[in-house]
Amino acid sequence: MKLFKKITGAVVAIALVLTTIFTVSAFKSQKEPVLVRYQYMENSNSELFDHTKWDDVTSTTPENCGDAGTLPCVIEFDSVVYEDIEAFLIANPNLTSLRANSTEISTKEALNP
Numbered sequence: 001m002k003l004f005k006k007i008t009g010a011v012v013a014i015a016l017v018l019t020t021i022f023t024v025s026a027f028k029s030q031k032e033p034v035l036v037r038y039q040y041m042e043n044s045n046s047e048l049f050d051h052t053k054w055d056d057v058t059s060t061t062p063e064n065c066g067d068a069g070t071l072p073c074v075i076e077f078d079s080v081v082y083e084d085i086e087a088f089l090i091a092n093p094n095l096t097s098l099r100a101n102s103t104e105i106s107t108k109e110a111l112n113p
Helices: 002-026 085-091 095-100
Strands: 035-040 054-056 071-078 103-108
Touching (some): 054 085, 071 095, 085 095
Antiparallel strands (some): 035 071, 071 103
């Protein structure tokens, strides 16, 4: 009988530890969304998907985009979903998906289509 009580106590202790572990891990907070902004620094469609042509303007004031047009000038997206502009452009390889998966803050004229 003593052996049964020891085994039962051990099983209950293990069950309690496992329950605590699963409960704590189930309610870990998700990463908060962080919106980042990038400005396209060129004036043509040809380099739109070159990540080196975009500047991070999350913590600065973007340059003036000029007249509104068809080219994205400043876009905003969630850095939890896309690590940076390079990852964003790889995942969104055309203008339609770029616009669908970001907030277009401003647009500009294409001077060299």
